[in-house]
Amino acid sequence: MKKKILVTGGAGFVGSHLCERLVQDKNNDVYSLDNYFTGSKNNHVDNVTYIEGLTSDIAKLINFNPDMLYHLGEYSRVEQSFDDIEKVWRYNKNGIFAVLEFVSKSGL
Numbered sequence: 001m002k003k004k005i006l007v008t009g010g011a012g013f014v015g016s017h018l019c020e021r022l023v024q025d026k027n028n029d030v031y032s033l034d035n036y037f038t039g040s041k042n043n044h045v046d047n048v049t050y051i052e053g054l055t056s057d058i059a060k061l062i063n064f065n066p067d068m069l070y071h072l073g074e075y076s077r078v079e080q081s082f083d084d085i086e087k088v089w090r091y092n093k094n095g096i097f098a099v100l101e102f103v104s105k106s107g108l
C-alpha cells in the first residue's frame with residue numbers, strides 16, 4: 001500500500017525540492033496544496049498531484065487522509081509581510097489553524 005504524503009506549499013522553493021525527493025520513493029503518492037501566491041507551476045515535479053487552493057480550505061480540498069503532511073504553505077516573504085498584514089493573517093493564521101484541525105481529524 002502506497003503512502004499518501006501531502007505537502008502544503010509544494011510549488012514553492014522548499015516544498016518543490018521536498019516533492020522532488022519524496023517522489024523518488026515509489027512507495028509514495030505525493031500531493032501538493034498551493035495557492036500559487038509565491039509558488040510557480042514552473043516548479044512542478046513529475047508524478048506529483050497538484051491541488052490549487054488555500055490551506056484554510058484544506059478540509060474542502062483534500063478528500064483523503066494523508067499518512068504524512070509537511071506544512072510549508074505559508075506567507076514567507078519577511079520584509080514584504082509588513083505591508084501585507086491582512087494577507088499574512090489570512091494565509092498563515094487561518095491556514096495553520098485549518099491544517100492543524102485537518103491533521104487532528106485525520107488521526108495523523
Ligand SMILES: NC(=O)c1ccc[n+]([C@@H]2O[C@H](COP(=O)([O-])OP(=O)(O)OC[C@H]3O[C@@H](n4cnc5c(N)ncnc54)[C@H](O)[C@@H]3O)[C@@H](O)[C@H]2O)c1
Pocket residue numbers: 008009010011012013014015033034035036037038039040053054055056072073074075076077090091092095
Ligand atoms: N527558504 C528558506 O531559506 C527558509 C528558511 C527557514 C524557514 N522557511 C520556511 O519554510 C516555508 C517555505 O518557505 P519557501 O522559501 O519555500 O517559501 P515560498 O514562498 O517559495 O513557498 C511557500 C509556498 O506556499 C504557498 N502558499 C503561501 N501561502 C499559502 C496558503 N495560505 N495556502 C496555500 N499555499 C500557500 C506559496 O504559493 C508558495 O508556493 C515558509 O514557512 C518559510 O518561512 C524557509
